[in-house]
Amino acid sequence: MIAESKRPVVCNGNARWIGKPMAACGVQLPVRLALIGWPPAVEPLPPVSLWAESPAEAWRLFDERVACLALQPWDLPADVAFVLTARVDGLPQGLDPRCWLPLRGRADWVQCVHACGRRVWRRDLSTAGFCCPICGGGLRPWVRFARDSGWIQAANAGAENRLWEVVERIRGRGVELWCRDLADDRTLLRLAERLRKDLDAKPSGV
Numbered sequence: 786m787i788a789e790s791k792r793p794v795v796c797n798g799n800a801r802w803i804g805k806p807m808a809a810c811g812v813q814l815p816v817r818l819a820l821i822g823w824p825p826a827v828e829p830l831p832p833v834s835l836w837a838e839s840p841a842e843a844w845r846l847f848d849e850r851v852a853c854l855a856l857q858p859w860d861l862p863a864d865v866a867f868v869l870t871a872r873v874d875g876l877p878q879g880l881d882p883r884c885w886l887p888l889r890g891r892a893d894w895v896q897c898v899h900a901c902g903r904r905v906w907r908r909d910l911s912t913a914g915f916c917c918p919i920c921g922g923g924l925r926p927w928v929r930f931a932r933d934s935g936w937i938q939a940a941n942a943g944a945e946n947r948l949w950e951v952v953e954r955i956r957g958r959g960v961e962l963w964c965r966d967l968a969d970d971r972t973l974l975r976l977a978e979r980l981r982k983d984l985d986a987k988p989s990g991v
């Protein structure tokens with residue numbers, strides 16, 4: 786079956802392909818972008834305020850939930866062009882890191898609780914200790930929690946730029962947005978809608 790339209794389609798489905806039908810043999814397949822939310826089987830992360838109140842307890846709960854998250858399969862198709870995700874448990878297996886945007890940060894990176902210097906570091910407590918190398922204050926995961934104004938978003942700028950480069954390249958072609966676990970995630974739903982509109986626009990220079 787040949788795709789009927791060049792319009793990207795998005796739907797808040799669960800673990801299934803959304804959008805245009807697969808192209809017949811010999812016809813170019815649509816480009817696939819995946820948006821993956823937080824698996825409902827995993828409890829939400831502890832509140833960001835816990836890092837000020839009780840850092841040891843905050844780290845304990847955080848590590849416990851990230852371990853549960855890591856047990857949830859990604860089930861990504863092999864030919865996905867870019868993955869945007871609310872998961873924080875690291876790069877999906879087999880995916881090019883240049884094609885991955887962890888929208889809420891990464892559990893294996895840390896930042897100062899005061900967002901010092903807008904810097905993030907690899908989480909390596911054996912060498913870095915538990916203190917911010919700039920101010921000596923506490924470290925917290927470089928992960929955006931609920932109502933978290935201190936998360937250093939700028940550390941994701943490179944990946945965001947790559948996403949919009951991909952969007953520019955595939956605009957006007959057949960595109961599928963493959964979505965999973967977006968139900969309660971307004972950030973991802975807004976992003977899916979923005980991508981749909983953006984990909985629906987004419988390629989620049991046309």
Ligand SMILES: [Zn+2]
Pocket residue numbers: 897898899900901917918919920921922
């Ligand atoms: Zn600091």
